[in-house]
Amino acid sequence: MRDLRDYSLKAHNTFGIEAKCSRFLEYETIAEAQEVAGILRESHTPYIIIGGGSNLLLTKDYEGVVVRSDVIGIQIADDRMTCGSGEVFDEMIEASLMAGLYGLENLSLIPGDVGASAVQNIGAYGVEAKDYIERIEAVEIATSRVVTIPAEHCGYGYRQSKFKQEWKNRYLITHVTYRLSTDFQPHLDYGNIREALRQAYGADDVSALTAQQLRDAIIGIRNAKLPDPKVMGNAGSFFMNPIVNREKYERLAAQYPVMPHYEVDKDHVKIPAGWMIDQCGWKGKALGRAGVHDKQALVLVNLGGATGDEIVRLCQAIQKDVEAKFGIVIHPEVNII
Numbered sequence: 001m002r003d004l005r006d007y008s009l010k011a012h013n014t015f016g017i018e019a020k021c022s023r024f025l026e027y028e029t030i031a032e033a034q035e036v037a038g039i040l041r042e043s044h045t046p047y048i049i050i051g052g053g054s055n056l057l058l059t060k061d062y063e064g065v066v067v068r069s070d071v072i073g074i075q076i077a078d079d080r081m082t083c084g085s086g087e088v089f090d091e092m093i094e095a096s097l098m099a100g101l102y103g104l105e106n107l108s109l110i111p112g113d114v115g116a117s118a119v120q121n122i123g124a125y126g127v128e129a130k131d132y133i134e135r136i137e138a139v140e141i142a143t144s145r146v147v148t149i150p151a152e153h154c155g156y157g158y159r160q161s162k163f164k165q166e167w168k169n170r171y172l173i174t175h176v177t178y179r180l181s182t183d184f185q186p187h188l189d190y191g192n193i194r195e196a197l198r199q200a201y202g203a204d205d206v207s208a209l210t211a212q213q214l215r216d217a218i219i220g221i222r223n224a225k226l227p228d229p230k231v232m233g234n235a236g237s238f239f240m241n242p243i244v245n246r247e248k249y250e251r252l253a254a255q256y257p258v259m260p261h262y263e264v265d266k267d268h269v270k271i272p273a274g275w276m277i278d279q280c281g282w283k284g285k286a287l288g289r290a291g292v293h294d295k296q297a298l299v300l301v302n303l304g305g306a307t308g309d310e311i312v313r314l315c316q317a318i319q320k321d322v323e324a325k326f327g328i329v330i331h332p333e334v335n336i337i
């Protein structure tokens with residue numbers, strides 16, 4: 001177990017913001033997670049749990065304990081993959097394809113760790129982690145008990161789970177089991193995947209392509225439009241895409257006929273927050289050292305040396321403008337500490 005004091009979190013948040021925590025604990029095994037749970041119970045200090053810090057915005061030094069999983073290892077049994085929560089999620093996808101197990105290709109290159117994938121219900125190009133998660137193993141902090149939680153109990157929704165709500169800070173996740181398919185069924189009906197595959201491989205029948213080709217195409221699309229956090233600090237989509245009722249959507253659609261939208265169910269429609277931010281003129285603009293990415297308005301970036309507060313000020317200015325123009329409040333997807 002790593003147990004460090006007065007520790008810099010700069011390498012643990014993809015915004016690249018300098019902030020320290022009073023204590024940093026990293027567990028590598030279930031037994032160490034149980035030990036960490038004991039320390040958290042006894043120390044009576046506030047704590048947060050992080051993975052790769054790619055959905056995190058630090059606004060100040062953290063006067064408390066930051067806990068991180070470094071549980072690694074991938075076990076494959078038939079169509080199931082059980083992965084340590086500290087594994088890099090994208091490396092798990094690579095391993096799944098090598099093992100002839102399919103389903104996660106559309107989630108390729110999403111930064112972060114396996115543990116967080118089950119907390120965030122990460123999603124991209126029409127696929128969500130919940131579609132394939134079977135169960136989660138964790139240590140309950142209040143008791144150090146090892147628990148197995150079936151996916152059906154996790155309250156999964158769009159970028160949501162009970163781990164982010166009523167179970168917040170209750171569990172240290174140690175393993176996630178994904179149930180995949182031995183039969184490759186590509187998901188090609190979202191965004192520009194088909195077109196990207198046609199351009200990349202010049203094939204007419206794109207459904208005949210391999211899982212590795214689909215993964216490579218997704219990586220290509222993402223690299224073309226999203227900034228690499230190693231080059232320009234960011235946390236991916238800063239805001240969640242709001243879901244509005246149909247009545248509200250129809251009023252807006254009458255005013256903005258080209259407004260993109262995705263049907264959620266018969267009563268609800270999802271509107272891309274990035275489009276609204278762009279319409280407010282924010283794309284490519286900056287407030288101090290915090291900026292809006294010039295290719296994807298949903299992504300706020302650290303232009304170099306920005307503080308967490310500068311990013312928050314930009315976030316608030318955008319929220320105000322979007323609400324004034326569209327009557328919709330957009331909420332950050334990123335955890336602001």
Ligand SMILES: Cc1cc2nc3c(=O)[nH]c(=O)nc-3n(C[C@H](O)[C@H](O)[C@H](O)COP(=O)(O)OP(=O)(O)OC[C@H]3O[C@@H](n4cnc5c(N)ncnc54)[C@H](O)[C@@H]3O)c2cc1C
Nearest residue numbers: 049051052053054055112113115116119122123173235236
């Ligand atoms: C360039 C870029 C692109 C992105 N694209 C996407 C995208 O397409 N789709 C998408 O959904 N997200 C995307 N994201 C957001 C981010 O990658 C995901 O939210 C990811 O799951 C965060 O993983 P992490 O390990 O960095 O978690 P962190 O940000 O460190 O933590 C996320 C949450 O998980 C909890 N957590 C982490 N590990 C554990 C554990 N072991 N036990 C208990 N709780 C834990 C934390 O407490 C926190 O609530 C993107 C981010 C970036 C920087």
